[in-house]
Amino acid sequence: MPKILDRARARVLDDGAGLDEAGILEVLQLPDEDLPELLQLAHEVRMKWCGPEVEVEGIVSLKTGGCPEDCHFCSQSGLFASPVRAVWLDIPSLVEAAKQTAATGATEFCIVAAVRGPDKRLMDQMRAGVQAIKEAVDIQVAASLGMLTQEQVDELAEMGVHRYNHNLETCRSYFPNVVTTHSWEERWSTLTMVRESGMEVCCGGILGMGETLEQRAEFAAQLAELDPHEVPLNFLSPRPGTPFGDRPVVEGRDALRAIAAFRLAMPRTILRYAGGREITLGDLGTRDGLLGGINAMIVGNYLTTLGRSATADLELLKDLKMPVKSLSATF
Amino acid sequence: MYCDRCGLAAAEGDHAACVTARQLEPPRYCADCRRRMKVQVVPTGWTATCVEHGERRG
Ligand code: SF4
Ligand SMILES: [Zn+2]
Ligand SMILES: [Zn+2]
DSSP states (O other), rough: OOHHHHHHIIIIIOOOOOOOOHHHHHTTTGGGGHHHHHHHHHHHHHHHHTTBBBEEEEEEEEEESSSOOOOTTTTTTTOOOOOOEEOOOOOOHHHHHHHHHHHHTTOOEEEOOOOOOOOOOHHHHHHHHHHHHHHHHOEEEEOOOSSSSHHHHHHHHTTTOOOOEEBBOOOOOTGGGOSSSSSSHHHHHHHHHHHHOOOOOOEEEEEEEEEEEOHHHHHHHHHHOOSEEEEEEEEEOOOOOOOTTOOOOOOHHHHHHHHHHHHHHHTSSSEEEEETHHHHHHHHHHHHHHHTTTOOOOOOOOSSSSOOOHHHHHHHHHHTOOOOOOOGGOO | OOOOOTBBBBBOOHHHHHHHGGGSSSOOOOOOOOOOOEEEEEETEEEEEETEEEEEEE
16 A cells, blocks of 8 residues: 555544645645556545445526626636626525425525625625525525634624535635636635634535646645635636636546545545536546545536536445435534 | 537537547536526535526426
């Protein structure tokens, strides 16, 4: 067994402490022949420190497109020649989406808006939307509305939003290659306010944007330092018209190495499959990731792209004997 | 008629990559007039609306 896996077994599996940046890098550099052993260890770590349950979530876009920011992977930026047009979802459709999500057995419903940060119109729409969902559907509501002020953090917590997503997207050293209209530190400061409010912190990013393996390790270590409740892991799905529209997709094996490495960096976090897994991993790879550190998934469609059918994913979980986390288990 | 993914004439050029991509994407351009449509994706489907040619669903 490679030495790094021996070390990880003692430190992460036995003691529940995450690997440091150097260790994460060693894992990311393991040759293909060590991949099965790596995935097996990451799976054991997940089972020991998180358990067999899988947290299932649905997401929906409340306000799509027309964003003033320039995140180079994003089809919703108004600064690129992307075909995505600006559109708002009305409250009845939002509630319907929450109902459909709950019907899959999902316990999380995340409302997302393509904005730098919320304005009054969006906060009003959120308040009405969260209230309408809470009256009609038994599901926990999360939100992702960009950078927040302290007042907005307090307001969302008071509305009953239980978790807030704000991705760092990539490591600090690579961030200026991805976004120029705001800084990594600005994102970090929103995350700090969210943490202090008592809302759960959800923070992840996208792999395959041109970062080196060293930078991937740096990112995992920075996330571990933040210690979020949940880490959504996306693989770049190159969007037409965006600056990253012509980038190659992440190789399945590299994606699996990254999943295992992130699990070994953060043994207790909810590590969620988010966008891009369909093209990067396909059906077989999706299964391998669930047996290699992943313990949560977004089911159904994403914000501007489509996913596998929720039924296919739920059948896979059944097949793997991984129960869907229930609402009672989340309190 | 136009390709509903890239908006170019459907009869010209190769849209095989568009067809593949469309399995994981809603349409963006109206196939009748190539206007960009207003598209709303929800967890279990999508709607795409052209001001001239109305709504499509999937
Ligand atoms: S802030 Fe969000 S919606 Fe706006 S461009 Fe960046 S990723 Fe896209
Ligand atoms: Zn085309
Ligand atoms: Zn039309």
